[in-house]
Amino acid sequence: MTLGEQFKQRREALQFTQQDLAKRTGMVRQQYQRLEAGGNPRLSTLALAADGLNAKLMLIPLEKWHAVQALLKGETGEARGLDADPWQGLLGDEDERNGG
Incomplete structure (x- = not known):
């Protein structure tokens, strides 16, 4: 859409x-x-x-797109892929943040 x-x-x-x-x-x-x-x-x-329209624009990482769509549709199983920091690890920077 x-x-x-x-x-x-x-x-x-x-x-x-x-x-x-x-x-x-x-x-x-x-x-x-x-x-x-x-x-x-x-x-x-x-x-x-x-x-x-009482709405907001949002930038959603591609890796989280299906989980966001599921959440909007009320499909809780797929929405579990959403975590507190949707950007974490997307650029391969997890090791740098954790001191490694």
């Missing part, structure tokens, strides 16, 4: 029209419409639209 599709899905779940969301964020409807259609918005525009 693309980011634009995720924005649309969230907007529809909240029963907002594109115009409703534009008013909530101070954007013009066409600007938000382009975001859902797969345009190339600025990061600040994405954050503004997310705020209007």
Whole structure:
């Protein structure tokens, strides 16, 4: 699912029209419409639209993607792959942190 599709899905779940969301964020409807259609918005525009949807943007390590998806779907078994520090060891730096 693309980011634009995720924005649309969230907007529809909240029963907002594109115009409703534009008013909530101070954007013009066409600007938000382009975001859902797969345009190339600025990061600040994405954050503004997310705020209007009572959501937050997040950078998720690929290694944790499936666990996050499972958590969002309520599948607790797969979500167990999430630990306190999702970035730990991703760059091979575990030994340096542990003094080795």
